[in-house]
Amino acid sequence: MRKAVHRIVLVLITAVLLSPMLMLLWATLHVGIHWSLASYIGLFHDGHFRRAMGRSIVVSLGAVAVSTIILSPSLYLVYSRFPKLLGFTEGLTLMPFVIPGVSLAIGYITVYSSGPFPLSETPILLPFAFSILGLPFFFRSYLNGLRTLQVRVLADAAASVGCGWWRTFLQVIVPNVFPAILGGALLVFALSMGEFVITDLTVGTVFSTFPVYMDSIFMYNPSEGASMAALSYLITIMVVMMVGLFVSSVMLRKSRPIKRSD
Amino acid sequence: MTVKYLELSQLSKKFGGGRQVLEDFSLDVKEGEFLAVVGPSGSGKTTVLRIISGLIYPDGGKVLLRGKDITRIPPHKRNMGVVFQGYALFPHMNAWKNIAYPLTLRRIGHEDVTRQVNRLVELIGITGPQRFPHQLSGGEQQRVAIARALVYDPDILLLDEPFSALDARVRVTLRDEIMRIHRVLGKTIVLVTHDQEEAFYMSDRVAILSNNGTLEQVGTPQEVYFSPRTAFIAGFIGASTRLVLDRYDPSTGEAVWKERVRLRIPRESVFEENGIHIAFLRPNEIEISSDGIICQVLRRVFMGTDIRVFANLCGQEIFFDVDAKSGLMVDNDEEVSVKFWASTSVS
Numbered sequence: 001m002r003k004a005v006h007r008i009v010l011v012l013i014t015a016v017l018l019s020p021m022l023m024l025l026w027a028t029l030h031v032g033i034h035w036s037l038a039s040y041i042g043l044f045h046d047g048h049f050r051r052a053m054g055r056s057i058v059v060s061l062g063a064v065a066v067s068t069i070i071l072s073p074s075l076y077l078v079y080s081r082f083p084k085l086l087g088f089t090e091g092l093t094l095m096p097f098v099i100p101g102v103s104l105a106i107g108y109i110t111v112y113s114s115g116p117f118p119l120s121e122t123p124i125l126l127p128f129a130f131s132i133l134g135l136p137f138f139f140r141s142y143l144n145g146l147r148t149l150q151v152r153v154l155a156d157a158a159a160s161v162g163c164g165w166w167r168t169f170l171q172v173i174v175p176n177v178f179p180a181i182l183g184g185a186l187l188v189f190a191l192s193m194g195e196f197v198i199t200d201l202t203v204g205t206v207f208s209t210f211p212v213y214m215d216s217i218f219m220y221n222p223s224e225g226a227s228m229a230a231l232s233y234l235i236t237i238m239v240v241m242m243v244g245l246f247v248s249s250v251m252l253r254k255s256r257p258i259k260r261s262d
Numbered sequence: 263m264t265v266k267y268l269e270l271s272q273l274s275k276k277f278g279g280g281r282q283v284l285e286d287f288s289l290d291v292k293e294g295e296f297l298a299v300v301g302p303s304g305s306g307k308t309t310v311l312r313i314i315s316g317l318i319y320p321d322g323g324k325v326l327l328r329g330k331d332i333t334r335i336p337p338h339k340r341n342m343g344v345v346f347q348g349y350a351l352f353p354h355m356n357a358w359k360n361i362a363y364p365l366t367l368r369r370i371g372h373e374d375v376t377r378q379v380n381r382l383v384e385l386i387g388i389t390g391p392q393r394f395p396h397q398l399s400g401g402e403q404q405r406v407a408i409a410r411a412l413v414y415d416p417d418i419l420l421l422d423e424p425f426s427a428l429d430a431r432v433r434v435t436l437r438d439e440i441m442r443i444h445r446v447l448g449k450t451i452v453l454v455t456h457d458q459e460e461a462f463y464m465s466d467r468v469a470i471l472s473n474n475g476t477l478e479q480v481g482t483p484q485e486v487y488f489s490p491r492t493a494f495i496a497g498f499i500g501a502s503t504r505l506v507l508d509r510y511d512p513s514t515g516e517a518v519w520k521e522r523v524r525l526r527i528p529r530e531s532v533f534e535e536n537g538i539h540i541a542f543l544r545p546n547e548i549e550i551s552s553d554g555i556i557c558q559v560l561r562r563v564f565m566g567t568d569i570r571v572f573a574n575l576c577g578q579e580i581f582f583d584v585d586a587k588s589g590l591m592v593d594n595d596e597e598v599s600v601k602f603w604a605s606t607s608v609s
Binding site: 150154162167176 | 315316317336337338342343344346348350351352353354363364367368410411414
């Protein structure tokens with residue numbers, strides 16, 4: 001009886017989670033009374049779509065780069081040298097949850113629309129903004145990775161054999177938290193691929209990314225818009241699966257014990 | 263003439279909360295010497311080692327190596343080998359790469375790296391160097407850590423409680439291995455440990471720290487054991503019973519304990535603390551003798567060669583050793599007559 005209830009709950013949850021995706025696939029694959037891939041094939045003939053997708057990928061990779069190149073050493077510095085500031089930093093990384101994206105976008109426009117850095121209508125700000133939006137996810141994944149290591153002991157050992165701070169970070173810490181960095185970077189990438197509010201408000205049609213283009217096309221061609229939405233799901237799932245497989249294979253290789261006695 | 267190889271001069275260090283860990287700490291280490299720094303937990307012995315390695319800087323004082331001031335030189339620019347308590351091997355490198363890593367940092371040619379790593383792998387007896395740290399036992403990991411700390415020919419090898427995470431059998435083997443490596447390579451070694459037996463067993467000299475981070479005495483194990491300079495060392499080194507004397511005459515060595523026991527105590531066994539004389543009675547300074555003082559046996563502990571007997575004497579617990587094979591067995595609650603320093607009489 002209990003088992004049956006569990007199954008029903010599981011089926012309901014799965015249905016709720018998958019129904020928007022399945023409905024989207026149904027709507028895009030079922031034209032009239034026929035099944036057809038036409039709306040997807042049509043997407044790739046649309047130059048605007050290809051450009052928008054390309055822009056999104058570039059900007060998202062930019063956000064991943066900002067997260068890994070700027071944030072990961074900074075967070076390591078806080079973790080290893082100023083552990084007392086970790087709580088404060090953690091609070092700071094949760095700000096994107098507290099402050100809505102609209103506020104961040106308006107803030108950017110206010111600061112960067114004039115003055116020494118008139119960047120508000122250029123895509124340069126986007127990777128930085130996206131990395132901030134993804135910071136809670138990146139920070140959490142990265143922090144979990146650091147916590148599985150004896151960071152202080154490893155840093156001391158690295159220093160004693162001749163590593164400076166940067167070398168310790170790059171050659172000792174990063175290889176050991178790589179799966180965590182990759183996991184965090186993946187979340188930043190997925191979030192950036194779907195980001196709409198900040199992009200629309202700061203650059204809008206000047207630099208139309210995939211979600212912005214999807215929104216504009218949906219107005220007059222709902223079927224193409226729906227195909228794009230389905231495609232974005234598919235891309236995200238594929239990236240998640242690929243990185244997940246990679247991370248689990250790395251973890252598996254590391255945890256394979258061949259213990260010997262003395 | 264012995265050269266001052268490493269000189270720690272008037273070091274002081276405070277940690278967060280204003281806790282003074284070291285104060286006016288001075289110590290010299292000779293080239294090629296094996297020196298052990300011993301002290302109870304929290305005495306600052308690891309702080310001394312971390313200051314020598316450069317992992318922390320002292321608040322005051324100097325560290326000199328061959329007369330050169332290295333106090334503020336960062337750890338990666340010093341040439342110190344450190345073996346840590348928790349091994350601290352790099353998890354993403356196999357044993358061989360862990361050992362080779364310090365050499366690759368120094369941009370040494372591939373052939374030289376291979377030659378030097380292989381030499382140490384053989385010297386230290388590392389089997390299966392292609393295995394990763396998580397595939398090695400504690401003893402094997404510590405051997406790799408020792409090899410990694412020695413491969414770049416450091417000026418000093420620093421050992422921070424290197425055996426504390428190992429089981430007793432591996433600890434004894436590794437202790438002998440390090441002593442053999444010291445004989446073969448002639449490296450200057452500073453060992454930090456809380457285990458005085460380990461320090462006495464391995465080192466040429468021992469430096470003893472008290473709870474408040476002051477250096478109580480430096481000397482050979484024999485000097486420290488037989489001629490302790492302070493009451494702290496007499497109580498800390500070796501097992502002993504602490505006797506608070508009623509009266510003590512330093513000129514004659516005569517003492518009175520518990521108002522009725524007259525003793526003649528060697529001067530090096532008596533210390534004065536706040537006007538009170540205290541004597542430390544080692545188990546080997548008590549013997550069973552028919553003309554001694556009666557005590558009651560409380561319990562016995564078999565220790566291999568000896569049996570340690572705990573007894574009640576005038577309301578205080580004392581202990582002494584008897585040869586386990588001598589056939590002289592004492593039972594619990596039995597009364598035995600004992601003599602201290604061969605000179606006890608009851609008035």
